[in-house]
């Protein structure tokens with residue numbers, strides 16, 4: 001879980017996909033029906049997981065721009081999308097995919113969402129989307145982002161924003177201390193100023209509402225269970241332990257015991273959010 005390696009994103013992708021709220025995604029698809037092509041900007045795209053989940057719900061002609069600051073992840077996105085589609089061909093820097101009767105044009109843009117957000121949002125779009133991004137950003141960045149979307153009349157569909165509701169079974173005496181320290185780590189600067197962390201979904205819902213958006217949310221926890229999710233659960237525990245270690249808030253022997261104890265289930269809370277300008 002350190003940084004966002006292509007391997008970590010690949011490990012979480014199937015769980016991310018099964019955890020997304022189908023009803024909320026259906027509302028997004030209905031709102032975009034008839035756009036031909038439908039133009040989508042995916043922020044913090046990583047290796048392209050959000051496209052692979054959302055594209056099958058949208059129309060036959062799609063035009064995506066995938067944005068990330070990490071060149072290695074943009075390269076992984078290109079490779080994984082080629083492997084995912086039935087057909088793929090390059091046209092300049094863009095990728096043209098055909099899959100399940102859909103034509104999907106994908107362009108890739110390396111940009112920092114701190115310094116380059118407005119330029120990214122200036123690209124004409126019908127939808128801005130992001131997966132597992134907004135717990136990294138600050139309240140101030142959210143305020144700027146929502147105002148920038150409102151100024152352009154753009155809707156946002158975002159999934160899998162961490163909400164801090166986390167539990168493992170069987171329980172461990174250090175659970176409460178570990179999760180409290182993890183939440184403190186979540187609130188540290190991830191490049192956007194002090195992160196909203198587990199509060200991000202609530203802050204976004206309130207900020208969009210204040211800008212006159214209709215806001216719908218759904219709870220979309222990961223529900224992990226051994227043995228099928230054992231690899232992800234192990235990586236998750238190691239990632240949490242390493243973040244907690246950085247805070248110095250939990251004694252090392254308690255943390256080592258927590259990280260080494262096998263668990264049968266691990267739930268990780270998330271929020272999906274669909275925000276549409278009114279009128």
Ligand SMILES: C[S@@+](CC[C@H](N)C(=O)[O-])C[C@H]1O[C@@H](n2cnc3c(N)ncnc32)[C@H](O)[C@@H]1O
Nearest residue numbers: 004044045046049068069070112113114131132
């Ligand atoms: C948790 S990953 C999610 C990736 C992908 N959306 C997914 O669902 O698999 C967060 C992503 O945000 C990107 N990111 C973080 N800070 C960024 C920034 N300042 N500018 C652009 N992308 C950023 C990371 O490189 C990473 O790809």
